[in-house]
Amino acid sequence: MTRERRSPIWHPFTQHALLDEMTRVLGGEGAYLYTHDGHRIIDAISSWWVVTHGHCHPHIVRAIREQASKLNQVIFAGYTHEPAEDVAALILKFAPSGLDYVFFSDSGSTSVEVALKMALGYWLNIGESRTRVAVMQHSYHGDTIGAMSVGARGVFNAAYESLLFDVSVVPFPERGREQTTLDALEAACRTKGLACFIVEPLILGAGGMLMYPAWLLKEMKLICEASGVLFIADEVMTGWGRTGTLFACEQANVTPDIACYSKGLTGGALPLAVTLCRADIFNAHYSTDRTRTLFHSSSYTANPIACAAAKANLELWRDEEPSARVRSVANMQERAIAPFRTDSRFENVRQTGTITALDLKSADNGYLASVGPRLQRLFRDRNLLLRPLGNTIYVMPPYCATAADLDEIYAGIREAADFLA
Numbered sequence: 001m002t003r004e005r006r007s008p009i010w011h012p013f014t015q016h017a018l019l020d021e022m023t024r025v026l027g028g029e030g031a032y033l034y035t036h037d038g039h040r041i042i043d044a045i046s047s048w049w050v051v052t053h054g055h056c057h058p059h060i061v062r063a064i065r066e067q068a069s070k071l072n073q074v075i076f077a078g079y080t081h082e083p084a085e086d087v088a089a090l091i092l093k094f095a096p097s098g099l100d101y102v103f104f105s106d107s108g109s110t111s112v113e114v115a116l117k118m119a120l121g122y123w124l125n126i127g128e129s130r131t132r133v134a135v136m137q138h139s140y141h142g143d144t145i146g147a148m149s150v151g152a153r154g155v156f157n158a159a160y161e162s163l164l165f166d167v168s169v170v171p172f173p174e175r176g177r178e179q180t181t182l183d184a185l186e187a188a189c190r191t192k193g194l195a196c197f198i199v200e201p202l203i204l205g206a207g208g209m210l211m212y213p214a215w216l217l218k219e220m221k222l223i224c225e226a227s228g229v230l231f232i233a234d235e236v237m238t239g240w241g242r243t244g245t246l247f248a249c250e251q252a253n254v255t256p257d258i259a260c261y262s263k264g265l266t267g268g269a270l271p272l273a274v275t276l277c278r279a280d281i282f283n284a285h286y287s288t289d290r291t292r293t294l295f296h297s298s299s300y301t302a303n304p305i306a307c308a309a310a311k312a313n314l315e316l317w318r319d320e321e322p323s324a325r326v327r328s329v330a331n332m333q334e335r336a337i338a339p340f341r342t343d344s345r346f347e348n349v350r351q352t353g354t355i356t357a358l359d360l361k362s363a364d365n366g367y368l369a370s371v372g373p374r375l376q377r378l379f380r381d382r383n384l385l386l387r388p389l390g391n392t393i394y395v396m397p398p399y400c401a402t403a404a405d406l407d408e409i410y411a412g413i414r415e416a417a418d419f420l421a
Contacts, residue, residue: 018373023380028055031401033385043385044409045396049205049237051268053316053325054400060267060312067308076104076301083307090314091274094246096255100279103294104272104302108236108262109142111273112198114296115258116146118277118285119196119230125284125292130195134168134188134229136181138207139200141234150198152207155367168194172204173212182219189227196230196258201248202352205237208367209357209394211350214251221254230257230281236273240264241326241399244353246317257281266309267316268398325399329354333395336406345417357394360417366390375416382412 011022024036031054033041043051053060067083074081088102103118105111116133123130133150140156141147148157149164157164168188173181188194201217204210224231233256238248240263245251249259258281262273285294300306316322330353337356341349349358362371369390379386386393386409395409 019376030054031398031405039383041383041385042401042405042408043398044401044405045385045387045394046398047268047385048263048387049242049396050263051398052240052264052313053267053322054398055268057267057269057316059316060269060309063308063312064269064305067305071304073300073303073305077297081302081304081307083304083311084302087274087307087310087314090311091261091276094314094317095259095261095276096247096249098255098278099259099276101277101282103275103277103296104307105275105296106271106298106300106303106306107142107273108234108260109144109147110298111236111260111262111275112141112147112150112232112234113144114275114294115198115232115234115260115277116150116196117294117296118258118275118281119232121292121294122230122281122284123195125287130193132168132191132193132195133165134170134185134194134197136170136199136204137172138204138210139198139234140204140206141198141200142236156206170197172207172210173216178212178216181216182223185220185223189223189229194227194229196232197224198232198234200234201238201254202243202251203238203248203355206389208389208392209350209355211352211357214248217249217252218254221252221256232256232258232260234260236260236262240317241322242354242396244326244330246323265313266306267313269309269313270303270306272303272306272310322399326354329397329399329401332401332403332406336410337395340410340413343414343417345421354399355394355396357392358413360388360391360393360420362391364391371420374420378416378419379412382415384409384412386412 025033026036027034031043033043103114105114135150138152140151145163150167170184171181221231233249235247239261249256257278259276266272285292333351333354333356337349337351340346340358345361346358347361362369364370367390372388372390375388393413
């Protein structure tokens with residue numbers, strides 16, 4: 001199938017044969033986006049989970065402008081700069097105690113790649129043969145090769161199966177079957193050669209906004225500790241207040257051995273990611289033997305402008321106001337989602353922190369559920385940026401969203417269900 005040529009852009013996660021007209025956005029402010037034809041759109045998913053304080057936050061915009069006039073880029077091998085040093089120092093103050101080193105990259109997927117390379121390099125450099133990785137069923141960690149390998153096999157990566165490495169899979173902890181998950185992880189940890197376990201804390205994002213309790217996260221960490229298996233927390237989505245605390249691991253009083261942060265790191269202004277690790281993982285790579293180097297980089301590692309945005313974002317988090325807004329949004333979300341718990345058209349209505357999700361009862365389920373594109377069009381017509389995961393509708397707004405915004409969002413969800421009934 002071909003099409004009449006219009007824009008030459010190939011958009012991400014987009015089937016152009018079904019969605020060939022992109023909404024042209026001219027500007028953004030707070031929880032809103034403004035289109036070329038005069039519409040105001042409520043950004044109900046924080047533009048793919050990245051916007052925290054709101055679009056074009058003045059403090060972050062000001063920092064970007066100031067840094068762009070001083071230093072816009074410099075190689076980060078053998079050189080450093082103040083914005084990166086400041087971000088590293090600040091993020092170690094915010095992160096769980098026990099994380100000591102910061103490696104910069106430029107996306108969530110890349111931060112996961114770095115985490116895996118840190119883990120495998122650690123075991124090689126201390127002389128232990130551990131090369132296998134354990135993951136959780138339904139997980140998603142990104143779209144680069146290593147990140148796809150540790151994610152669920154399915155529609156996202158079926159075409160690239162020949163590129164992916166094999167992993168050990170632990171079942172998702174369905175309610176009432178949590179012990180099955182723990183037993184499976186314990187069995188995987190007893191397997192000779194297991195290097196690490198990577199998990200999305202509390203919520204599996206693209207896998208369907210699947211949620212599990214903090215006590216289970218704590219138990220999984222203890223199991224890994226008992227076997228010396230490195231515990232990697234992928235907080236690319238769950239970080240920066242989404243689950244109700246700055247990082248999801250806080251709710252389980254867990255310090256991961258390696259942690260991945262991105263998305264909200266710059267408040268959603270610019271791409272940047274970090275991978276944090278314990279000192280012993282860094283020290284295993286610290287040597288006059290150059291073969292022990294962590295061989296990873298990108299040309300724009302720790303870009304000064306992106307780091308300036310991250311520093312400004314972290315400065316905002318030093319105040320109580322963002323945390324208060326997180327609590328406020330979580331409370332508003334709890335009230336807004338409550339009526340859907342008794343709506344027979346929906347099932348598995350759930351919430352963790354500022355994130356809610358519910359499954360529209362449908363003839364088919366999952367990411368490719370036929371109702372997904374229809375829902376997306378209905379929401380677009382109502383000037384709502386909602387992007388369902390198949391028949392799973394989720395709401396993850398910026399923290400500046402108001403009760404009126406949420407009323408409009410959930411009215412749109414209710415109207416969409418009415419239309420499809």
